[in-house]
Amino acid sequence: xxxxxxxxxxxxxxxxxxxxxxxxxxxxxxxxxxxxxxxxxxxxxxxxxxxxxxxxxxxxxxxxxxxxxxxxxxxxxxxxxxxxxxxxxxxxxxxxxxxxxxxxxxxxxxxxxxxxxxxxxxxxxxxxxxxxxxxxxxxxxxxxxxxxxxxxxxxxxxxxxxxxxxxxxxxxxxxxxxxxxxxxxxxxxxxxxxxxxxxxxxxxxxxxxxxxxxxxxxxxxxxxxxxxxxxxxxxxxxxxxxxxxxxxxxxxxxxxxxxxxxxxxxxxxxxxxxxxxxxxxxxxxxxxxxxxxxxxxxxxxxxxxxxxx
Amino acid sequence: xxxxxxxxxxxxxxxxxxxxxxxxxxxxxxxxxxxxxxxxxxxxxxxxxxxxxxxxxxxxxxxxxxxxxxxxxxxxxxxxxxxxxxxxxxxxxxxxxxxxxxxxxxxxxxxxxxxxxxxxxxxxxxxxxxxxxxxxxxxxxxxxxxxxxxxxxxxxxxxxxxxxxxxxxxxxxxxxxxxxxxxxxxxxxxxxxxxxxxxxxxxxxxxxxxxxxxxxxxxxxxxxxxxxxxxxxxxxxxxxxxxxxxxxxxxxxxxxxxxxxxxxxxxxxxxxxxxxxxxxxxxxxxxxx
Numbered sequence: 201x202x203x204x205x206x207x208x209x210x211x212x213x214x215x216x217x218x219x220x221x222x223x224x225x226x227x228x229x230x231x232x233x234x235x236x237x238x239x240x241x242x243x244x245x246x247x248x249x250x251x252x253x254x255x256x257x258x259x260x261x262x263x264x265x266x267x268x269x270x271x272x273x274x275x276x277x278x279x280x281x282x283x284x285x286x287x288x289x290x291x292x293x294x295x296x297x298x299x300x301x302x303x304x305x306x307x308x309x310x311x312x313x314x315x316x317x318x319x320x321x322x323x324x325x326x327x328x329x330x331x332x333x334x335x336x337x338x339x340x341x342x343x344x345x346x347x348x349x350x351x352x353x354x355x356x357x358x359x360x361x362x363x364x365x366x367x368x369x370x371x372x373x374x375x376x377x378x379x380x381x382x383x384x385x386x387x388x389x390x391x392x393x394x395x396x397x398x399x400x401x402x403x404x405x406x407x408x409x410x411x412x413x414x415x416x417x418x419x420x421x422x423x424x425x426x427x428x429x430x431x432x433x434x435x436x437x438x439x440x441x442x443x444x445x446x447x448x449x450x451x452x453x454x455x456x457x458x459x460x461x462x463x464x465x466x467x468x469x470x471x472x473x474x475x476x477x478x479x480x481x482x483x484x485x486x487x488x489x490x491x492x493x494x495x496x497x498x499x500x501x502x503x504x505x506x507x508x509x
Numbered sequence: 510x511x512x513x514x515x516x517x518x519x520x521x522x523x524x525x526x527x528x529x530x531x532x533x534x535x536x537x538x539x540x541x542x543x544x545x546x547x548x549x550x551x552x553x554x555x556x557x558x559x560x561x562x563x564x565x566x567x568x569x570x571x572x573x574x575x576x577x578x579x580x581x582x583x584x585x586x587x588x589x590x591x592x593x594x595x596x597x598x599x600x601x602x603x604x605x606x607x608x609x610x611x612x613x614x615x616x617x618x619x620x621x622x623x624x625x626x627x628x629x630x631x632x633x634x635x636x637x638x639x640x641x642x643x644x645x646x647x648x649x650x651x652x653x654x655x656x657x658x659x660x661x662x663x664x665x666x667x668x669x670x671x672x673x674x675x676x677x678x679x680x681x682x683x684x685x686x687x688x689x690x691x692x693x694x695x696x697x698x699x700x701x702x703x704x705x706x707x708x709x710x711x712x713x714x715x716x717x718x719x720x721x722x723x724x725x726x727x728x729x730x731x732x733x734x735x736x737x738x739x740x741x742x743x744x745x746x747x748x749x750x751x752x753x754x755x756x757x758x759x760x761x762x763x764x765x766x767x768x769x770x771x772x773x774x775x776x777x778x779x780x781x782x783x784x785x786x787x788x789x790x791x792x793x794x795x796x797x798x
Contacts, residue, residue, distance in 0.1 A: 317538025
């Protein structure tokens with residue numbers, strides 16, 4: 201983890217540990233941190249260690265008797281099982297689809313909101329509202345009130361009798377997620393747009409640069425870190441998507457929308473294959489660590505930028 | 510629209526390009542309004558439907574004109590939504606309190622009087638946020654079950670605290686860094702002790718940030734579904750759990766579903782609207798101001 205922490209101390213004039221203060225001073229400094237640190241370690245790290253241990257057992261909760269140690273067998277089972285592979289693929293498709301579309305829409309809306317117009321505050325409030333609806337309520341709303349073939353609003357307005365969820369399960373889930381997450385992207389990108397120096401933009405305009413040229417040559421490069429931050433934070437949240445899948449499609453039809461969280465949920469609480477579920481969980485964590493390493497790098501570089509301003 | 514056009518006319522200097530620019534911005538304003546209405550429309554539809562009778566709710570073509578009724582809300586309360594709302598309130602409020610109590614001193618030790626390896630600690634917190642809950646669900650479930658704490662609100666309080674802790678630490682840290690060091694040092698020179706400087710200098714500056722942090726933590730705890738659906742049932746079921754019954758209803762109770770969905774979303778809608786200026790900072794863990 202240390203390799204990602206390359207940022208310089210933003211306030212180098214502050215002695216991190218005063219030279220004459222000995223062990224006592226260090227503990228005085230640490231004291232306020234310890235409760236939170238210990239809490240986080242106990243509640244988040246210890247269960248994970250237990251997960252690693254469970255992943256080496258052949259344990260189905262429906263089968264009484266002993267739980268033999270099988271070392272890596274569960275990993276072999278899980279990695280060769282096509283269900284996990286398809287769940288992995290679905291996770292990537294659902295996450296990437298939702299992140300990409302909500303980024304594009306979010307950028308467009310942020311550019312709109314960056315202008316001054318009558319009622320901008322009201323429009324912004326309207327635009328963030330989807331993000332504030334409880335996710336499972338949003339999923340239910342889309343499933344029953346919008347997608348339903350007989351009386352859903354989409355068919356009600358545009359006609360036809362398409363069963364959106366069965367015909368386009370992935371798109372149905374992604375559209376719901378995009379609706380909820382576009383406001384998130386919009387807020388981050390809007391903050392980026394508004395942190396542009398107005399003077400420099402004005403200077404470019406005076407020099408005769410057109411709107412498109414300013415956008416591609418100045419705004420987009422400036423926005424790069426905000427786009428990266430939005431994409432990575434969005435991915436962190438969306439890769440764990442459970443509510444929408446659980447509600448709209450139950451992973452179906454077949455396994456068309458079963459993503460990793462839902463697959464592990466099924467393995468744990470429907471099939472009671474505790475060993476296999478744990479192995480799948482460990483694999484997910486390893487994948488997350490790979491993605492998260494990139495995320496941390498982006499976040500720390502953004503902090504460097506914020507603090508150097 | 511008229512309000513937009515008037516200043517353009519009034520400015521007698523009305524240079525042609527300037528006028529055109531105003532015209533252009535008016536058009537983009539209309540586009541923004543249309544986009545906003547499209548985005549919020551499903552929510553408006555949800556609220557509208559919640560005031561309908563069931564036969565108007567599940568009609569094709571959609572019913573636009575109807576006599577509003579509170580029947581569905583009455584139904585939802587008849588079906589005992591109150592315990593679910595109270596459980597959610599308890600889990601969200603107590604976990605938020607606990608988060609603030611744990612995170613604020615920690616953020617202090619990572620910003621104003623930093624410990625030696627403060628970056629490591631900071632990134633440790635955020636890395637726990639990145640760990641998917643599915644990976645820890647089974648051991649948590651087994652432990653909670655063995656302790657007899659399944660379906661218990663306090664279990665949810667503890668879990669939501671750990672879920673929101675990294676967010677709160679990062680967010681509080683970004684607010685604490687805004688306390689001007691000179692003021693703190695001046696206070697120390699004047700003989701202000703730790704308690705005095707916290708009470709007189711730090712708290713007044715960071716209290717809006719503290720409120721924003723608490724609101725964001727409340728929102729995430731209130732909306733949490735994955736842990737709640739796996740670890741609670743009838744006793745400690747939170748508001749999202751009340752909605753689970755509607756998943757397979759096939760819209761037989763669409764209006765009632767909308768009433769319940771509106772009701773459970775309302776606290777967060779209000780909290781989010783109130784805190785919308787701080788929302789982005791919380792969601793980006795303090796990275797974006």
